[in-house]
Amino acid sequence: MQVIGLCRFSYVGHGGYKQEHASLEERRAYLYAPERLEERFRLFETVCLPSVIGQTDADFQLLVVVGECFPLPYLDRLLTLTEPLPNVVISVQPPGRHRRVMIQMLNDARENPDAPCLQFRLDDDDAMAVSFVERLKQAAQDLEPVWPRYPMTTIDFNRGYVYRASADGLAIKPDRYPYTALSMGVVVAGGSNQTIMHHGHHTLWRVTPTLTIPDGDMYLRGYNSFNDSRSKGRGKEINVTPVTPEEAHHLKQTFNVDSAAVARAFSSPGLLPLPVEGE
Template identity: 30%
Template sequence: MTEQAQPQPAAEEPAAVPLHRIPVVIVTRFSFFGKSGWKSDASRDRALLFQPERLQHRLRLFSQVTLPSLAAQSRQDFHHFILTSRDLPEPTAAALAEACARSHGDAGRYSIVAARPMPARAALRRYLDRRYPGKVVAQVALDDDDGLAADFVQDLRRQFRLIEEEIPDISQKLPHFVSYSRGFGLMLRDAAEGAPALFRIRYPYINLGLTMIAGDHAKNILAIQHKKAPRKFGARLIGDTPMYVRGIHDFNDSRVEQSERWVRQEGDDQLKARFPFLFSGSGLAGDEG
């Protein structure tokens, strides 16, 4: 007698996670040598990228702006992904690891991936596939010389709830973007007169803080054109409250020119509460008091 195999019941698909509860990954590139969308000379020249003065400057901003802005978040339910180069000089690699450990504390809250030269999008895809297989993830772009307001993650998750209410079938319409257009420029260039200065700036779909909600990890925040993709796939643009600070200095990866539309910003109490890292410790934007 031939025994026929019985059909197996189809495996149940995991229930969709509500948008406001999906993982949030903050994506930072630190002196990564590979195709990454940067247009600076250093992005194409290993010697310039790993120039000691440049590395020291970027590590300082990463330690005094980027990391403190994440430590100050009112909601800490996010993971910090740092993509760097396998060939990063050992002293800088050690200092990078030490800075992350000191700021984040728990090693499970961040990941440093030192990759060989490759497209940055491929390195991020591999990481997301490994850590979040088959999951919808919110990816936030944050360069190593920029910072986020202390309520950024909290407000981002609030925006996720609003998106769910406005687009009930959002899971079928991914990727989707969230862009905060208003923030501050932190002028640190040697040519700037006097102490570092803050300016109010507005750039819709700026890469800084741009958030991409996606389930296909091949379509990630390092694989898109930040000014075109949100318009193509759909986005929520928020322009009422400043949510980021952009470092402007002599080692920027993309040249930033001051505009006459920029308005000087003084350090009031609300600003100090939402961007505390600018006014404590190193006092990048001026002393407290």
Template identity: 30%
Template sequence: MRVQMLGLCRFSYVGLRGFQIDHASYEERRALLYDPARLRRRWLWFSEVALPAWRAQTDPDFTLVVMTGPDLPEPWLSRLKALSAEIPQLRLALVPPMKWHLPACRAAIAPHVDPRADVIGHFRHDDDDAVAIDYIASARADFGHVEALWRAEGRLALDHSRGLMLRLQEGGVQLTPRICHNMGVALTVFLRPEAQESALNYDHSKIGLWMPGVAITRPLMFIRSIHADSDSGSMGQGVPWPVEPAELDDLLWQRFRLRREGLEQLGRALA
């Protein structure tokens, strides 16, 4: 069975709806998203937290569509173009501002649907979060264990729910181990290839309304960043899982290709 893994990452896309922070006009939204200091912060999150593990995926057979507007200011637009040329799995989608968010997301994703696929594993990825280096491999393999459940309904949510909540604080890094279900990051929505929906069509916090779900609670699979620029600054419900501080530092590298020292440097740069 051919399983395509297809993701969408929105990078300061100037569209209305689809976000917890809403605006009445494109001008208001553009003023927030294109603020030079904010764009600099978002780029640091994206390049220093999100990208290392995408570069190091143990299964390179995936597509991550980075969606932004054609008027994204420089140098950020040129940097995204350079990344899409450098990293084979990245595709840059320049989508003009649209009133309705879901059609905009569909416009970004549709050209990259593989017509040979039997099933598509859709995922969303925020530009300040990270998935583990084996997320693609694990999602594809774990789907094989629950394929029959997907066949019964044509929809299935596979939730890799063991993660770390990341806060950068003055003088250090706070990492909170949590098992949180359906956070959005490392959540794969398996759909038939002819479906017009993607992961963005379903509110991840209520995804059980539309499809069955399976939670995979180990190994550690995601980092979710919480900071002032987050669309949602809440840690959400969850349960802690035990880990020693020294082991946690090792896991940062083993699972995400991140170092605590690098995160501390990022915190100083963002400050």
């Protein structure tokens, strides 16, 4: 079964972010501020991409979406990072309605629309467990008596960590949360043009059959100075603590994310100080 992942990397379009902007120009200035892009790249390089590279099942495609106005030096950096990875595709898209653009990309990526496929989402500052694709395929196989009868069926992994990156490495808090975007997937039935982007991830349980799998740490969810989830909701209340050596080993084994590598990346100059909690 074809597996397609979607990663939006500071794509400039209408909608798609909790933080609102009055115009595309204002959004572009915010997303492409050098200090923000530098932090996003350091997180992508040390957290997100290692989890992609470490997948125990590499038979999937990850679409990394950027805007056509993405600053050229950063686009070159992104292309250089992903060039050795045959299953990672950089897609440059013009501004549009965020959800419509992502839906079209996912449907265009399907090799055979009449065959079922698996789809998932991954933010550029988050990590998925190295077993994610393997477990997603296994869950789809377990659900085969169910999903052919529906346009789309949801598979939800609800256990992981919230993390923060700094020059000290990773700080984390164990987390359990249903239907978070980075630790779920959908089975799209053959002949259906539904996608994981047709509905908000928190509302998929309302419109699709779902299976929630509560075992195993399956996600690392970013909580950093420019993280979109800080702007609203539960993100403001999270207190993380520095990883112990045992926790650092567990994160390396589970996500292929190295706390020491994170510390080295964030020890380099070029980042603004992190904001004080509550600001």
